[in-house]
Amino acid sequence: MTIDPHIVEWLSLTTRWIHFIVGVAWIGASFYFNWLEGHLERDGEKPPGVAGDIWSVHGGGFYHAMKYELAPPKLPETLHWFKWEAYSTWLSGVTLMIFVYYLNPSVYMVDPAVRDMPGYAAVLIGVGSMVLGWVVYDRLCKSALAKNPLVLSAVGYVLLIALTWGLTQLLSGRAAFIHVGAVLGTIMVANVAHVIIPNQRKLVAALSAGEAPDPALGKQGLLRSRHNNYITLPVLFLMISNHYPSSFSHQHSWLILAALVLIGVGVRHYFNLRHKGKPGIWMLIVAAAGMAAVAWFSMPPRAELTQSAEVSDDIAFSIVQQHCVSCHASAPTDAVFTSAPSGMVLESLDDMRRYAAQIRARAVDTHSMPLGNTTAMTPEERATLGAWIAALGNP
């Protein structure tokens, strides 16, 4: 299927904007309710059946929220559910995935240096991982493991890293990372759609019928909500990971992802405890040290410059002309990119000198450019370009 790249860009822009907006609404509401739960005042005189309450002021008004131990004696006529935020985040996310990745798998998903495969195979792997991820996770939560939430989380974490490792052996680094994010996002939304909301509906139905609700329903819902709570920050990193090739295009990118997931979970845990009045600032310090350690670990080795002879401007220029300018031009000839990616034009020697440090980072020290190595740049050409940049002085 070929759609005009300019149209695809605007479909992608619009969808990404929507995805961001509804995502903020979802995660924002979820953060708010976690905050509320943690800050409830549970001591002191409360109306019958009330577990805790809280006063707050916002936008010039005073709010008084109460949490019931189980439910109010009489259910209110209007009850707000908070589910469309989650559903629309998933729907817009999948649509964005189609516009960015599935319409152009050969650009963003297949990296011949990782594994060469037809575009449709890469799409199948991506979609398959989302379906499989949910099925396996859901089974685990329904298994005997669920009795021990910590062991369950540890098993889930190991499986996630295994999936990450597998995807990084098959797809481009960027596609592997975004798909791990999509697997986690799908699990979060499916938790809302298949467990949390249906269980709440059964709870409300039982209460309306004057029956005692099954306590197992609440327990299952709580387990899934807990998981969603801890998965949130790792997912948010994965959604922005595409901006950071030093994470996804590293040789051991799966280890980097594994570390960042732990850091995200740790930071979330800090906030969970802080809401309950038990701040453990050391967790943030460990997280910051962890970020520094990952930054150090991911540092690409400066490519060995085997080229001893001086590289002429002409040679460097012709390499960039051959491998970069189909995209990085004011009027690209590439079939997918109709404007210079990241606004970076590499049409003259001056342009090349200006962006020397970036070129070195993406085409010499790492091989994250040319994108998907569509122009088949050789290691020798990278080394030659590196030698030319080195001769410019430390850019």
Ligand code: HEC
């Ligand atoms: C098939 C199209 C394509 C080709 C060919 C290509 N690039 Fe890119 N380049 C992109 C896209 C798309 C982005 C933005 C997305 C990203 O950062 O990965 C980008 C981003 C970059 C960036 C990051 C710019 C910034 O400020 O974030 C650098 C540096 C870069 N390219 C250098 C190169 C060099 C050097 C070559 C040739 C050796 C090259 N590119 C070839 C598509 C291409």
